[in-house]
Amino acid sequence: MSEAAIAETRPYHHGDLRRALVDAARRILENEGPSALSLRAVAREAGVSPAAPYHHFKDKGELLDAVAHVGWDMLGDCMTGAKARAADLAALMTEIGVSYVQFSQQHPALYRVMYDCSRDKDELPEGMQDNEDSAYCLVRETFRRVAGPEVQEVDIELATIAAWCAAHGLAEMSTFKQFEGLKEGLGGEEAFLRGVLGHLGMFQPSRPLKT
Amino acid sequence: MSEAAIAETRPYHHGDLRRALVDAARRILENEGPSALSLRAVAREAGVSPAAPYHHFKDKGELLDAVAHVGWDMLGDCMTGAKARAADLAALMTEIGVSYVQFSQQHPALYRVMYDCSRDKDELPEGMQDNEDSAYCLVRETFRRVAGPEVQEVDIELATIAAWCAAHGLAEMSTFKQFEGLKEGLGGEEAFLRGVLGHLGMFQPSRPLKT
DNA sequence: ACACCGATCTGAACGGCGTCAAGATGATCT
């Protein structure tokens, strides 16, 4: 049920309009895609006037930042789950990569908002490199555990970035129609993902880090 | 000089408005970025009314497609140049990867339009996998030459996709502010690019293809 | 109990956007 439907019984002061707006935005993203995500549409969905959001967000960009933040949290949970599922350390990187791309396929509109926000500011999401539960830190920590003592810290950082770039690139391209034939030949979407990731050094269990 | 400035001496019928609109769009992209690229702004820059573009393009998306097409041609030329510069076959893949990312850094707004067009349609650009001069085919052909006879065609395709994903991901992330410190430590932007690419299997001359 | 105040929300407005229909213009062909 949309918020607008229950708006009539709602008190004049909403109580938690900020959260309601973020939820409304996520509903629109899921149901109608990123192109339908206007500030006015979000306000409509939440059952308030077009100006109401401005008491909780500086502008549209700040609302999208809040939506993106929810997305990054979800992605972090998703990859923590992958960590729990991995049979052993050698398989962990591949599980993380597959989970990352699958998340982007399950929430394509949200994933797009997440990256658009980052690109607009030329910044990784806040806390991404510090917060222990973030996807970035999970990958880096995995490399640290895999790496022998001869591997330098800078190479761990570079490998993390490389893995991130590869996963993001695959996330953005895996939906291209031209690859459908190849996917069928390989036996499905996940086989395709594992096939591509298998060609990226750090996702190969036998050689996760450059020597 | 903007087209608007010489519009007064122009005949009523423009002659080549289609090309002029694409050029105007590219000027706006270079000077003001993607957010300033409205159909009306393009028409203003070209010195015509807001409705004039509709006689040459179905809608705004089709204009952007034309702009993107120019961009892909430029990228193809850029990477053909990289091929000519490469010392030997082993170094070619890295040269291609570096050139790809550098192109995205030299034309960030254009690069964004190129990919936005593809994502909107969930398609690689037209002819990308067929046209011999395209960046995609150049990479695939390089892998074919590097590969031994034991490597299957499907692995060449997967490696091409993997390389493309990695390069695209790096192109989108290399501008993030968080990496500036790391770049300095490595001795500059290009060292950073080579460092990241070095962790990606297919960009390592000694092992370009999964065995 | 009551007045007040700050936070919250509305309504109306502005300029800019993409798009379209109707009309004006000019090159081209007979």
Added chain:
DNA sequence: AGATCATCTTGACGCCGTTCAGATCGGTGT
């Protein structure tokens, strides 16, 4: 010269993000 047709303009529509004055409410101090 006159007809034709692609090309371009004018004016309009609805939607957008944003702002601002004013209405409304919840909580606080007296």
